[in-house]
Amino acid sequence: MPAEIILKQTPDQSALAAKREQLASVRSALAEREAELAQLRAQLSAFEARYFRQVGVLYAELDEIEARIVEREVDLYDSDAARRRAEEARKRAQESHDAAFADLNEQEEFEPPSNLKTLFREVAKRIHPDFARDDAEQKHFTLLMARAIQAYKRGDIDTLQRLLDDHREIDASLAGENAAAELQRITRQIQHAERDIAALEVEQHTLLASEIAQLYVETEDAAKEHRDLLTELATKLRDQIVEAQSRFDLIDRQIKAHGR
Secondary structure (H helix, E strand, O other): OOOOOOOOOOHHHHHHHHHHHHHHHHHHHHHHHHHHHHHHHHHHHHHHHHHHHHHHHHHHHHHHHHHHHHHHHHHHHOOHHHHHHHHHHHHHHHHHHHHHOHHHHHHHHOOOOHHHHHHHHHHHHHHOHHHOOOHHHHHHHHHHHHHHHHHHHHOOHHHHHHHHHHHHHHHHOOOOOOHHHHHHHHHHHHHHHHHHHHHHHHHHHHHHOOHHHHHHHHHHHHHHOOOOHHHHHHHHHHHHHHHHHHHHHHHHHHHHHOOO
């Protein structure tokens, strides 16, 4: 009976196998974080658009009337204090208008700068899934490419540059790669993935702490009680607009009565 042949891994092979498993695990965690954050961004973006359509435009209208009231008071009182109040009110009105109509302005005016386009193309040439050496790398490149596309849409040059630098670092270690070099390369890939996970956690925390996220949570809680919080806010604002317009009409009549 032939002797049983037992193949044993060398210490280097065992270390490589462990590192590969660790890399697969951390990349899986990174993909989950990416998906969670992408979903959160999409939810908040959709909610913010709805908020500005229903409520933001009304705030802009109210602030515009308030600014006109204070500007008319300058004609009535003619003082430095009145002029300062008018300047501040006009500034608030402009800020409200810009915020309410920002999405429309961005769609009409946004043109990616040439350096952003060049950097994105350079990144895409290196991390496109078609250039992957195996199935695992193809899956990872697909994730990286999605991140690059999102960074490009946000105008995030820092993220694109980091993706490019990371890939250049990995490429530099591939020449004449042996077990030790591969171990070092995989270790660096693990460090990159862990760094990216930490960055995503920070971004997620920042998004959740934003005013729009807090309003989103309040709106979701209200919906559980069969209330539409944004509709309620819009109704209150319309009442305030009517009241503000009445005040403007009153002060306008007073000024005209004084022959101004």
